[in-house]
Amino acid sequence: MKIAVVDYGMGNLRSVTKALEHVAGDLAEIILTANPAEVAAADKVVFPGQGAMPDCMKELTERGLKQAVLDAAYSRPFLGICVGAQLLFEHSEEGDTAGLGIFKGNVRRFPKMFDTHGQKLKVPHMGWNEMFKVHDHPLCAGISDAERFYFVHSYHFQPEEDITVLESAYPYRFAAAVARDNIFAIQCHPEKSHHAGLSLLKNFVNWNGNT
Numbered sequence: 001m002k003i004a005v006v007d008y009g010m011g012n013l014r015s016v017t018k019a020l021e022h023v024a025g026d027l028a029e030i031i032l033t034a035n036p037a038e039v040a041a042a043d044k045v046v047f048p049g050q051g052a053m054p055d056c057m058k059e060l061t062e063r064g065l066k067q068a069v070l071d072a073a074y075s076r077p078f079l080g081i082c083v084g085a086q087l088l089f090e091h092s093e094e095g096d097t098a099g100l101g102i103f104k105g106n107v108r109r110f111p112k113m114f115d116t117h118g119q120k121l122k123v124p125h126m127g128w129n130e131m132f133k134v135h136d137h138p139l140c141a142g143i144s145d146a147e148r149f150y151f152v153h154s155y156h157f158q159p160e161e162d163i164t165v166l167e168s169a170y171p172y173r174f175a176a177a178v179a180r181d182n183i184f185a186i187q188c189h190p191e192k193s194h195h196a197g198l199s200l201l202k203n204f205v206n207w208n209g210n211t
């Protein structure tokens with residue numbers, strides 16, 4: 001089985017690739033690729049990313065990978081990570097950027113927020129935070145409720161369809177993982193989230209794309 005990690009020049013590609021190689025072992029060949037034909041030929045696709053949404057969309061488009069990502073998202077097990085997940089929505093407030101429109105909804109910036117002591121909360125939301133199950137999903141198998149994952153983001157999903165699988169809170173609840181059909185998209189960094197993140201990636205390697 002081949003799993004393509006889409007390389008559009010933005011982000012935490014090496015750590016995602018290494019984490020997938022670690023959990024896949026002999027189960028799958030992990031291919032970090034900027035070649036649309038290799039993405040198209042893969043059995044599963046991982047769409048990572050780190051950086052500003054406008055830059056990511058620009059790089060994706062200019063490297064001729066946009067259609068390959070769209071085709072993959074509609075045809076085989078597909079995992080979006082961080083800004084790779086945000087790009088699947090219709091729009092992001094970050095740079096007023098149009099996304100790929102696979103999920104209905106917006107990607108919204110955390111507003112100015114204060115904790116219960118009146119201390120301003122830092123944005124980006126950076127660090128370990130709990131994830132709470134809203135719906136079961138094969139990629140969450142073996143991961144207990146309130147497991148902690150690693151986040152680095154200033155924007156979060158605002159789905160306009162019933163696709164939320166996991167929520168986190170900072171300090172208000174926000175959708176932190178969404179899924180529909182063969183697509184799973186997660187805001188945090190599973191590749192940097194130790195055993196919980198590796199379990200999720202291992203579940204993706206074993207996932208047949210059904211929910």
Ligand SMILES: NC(=O)CC[C@H](N)C(=O)O
Binds near residue numbers: 082
């Ligand atoms: N870590 C990131 O790449 C962050 C993604 C996006 N720019 C955000 O701030 O939410």
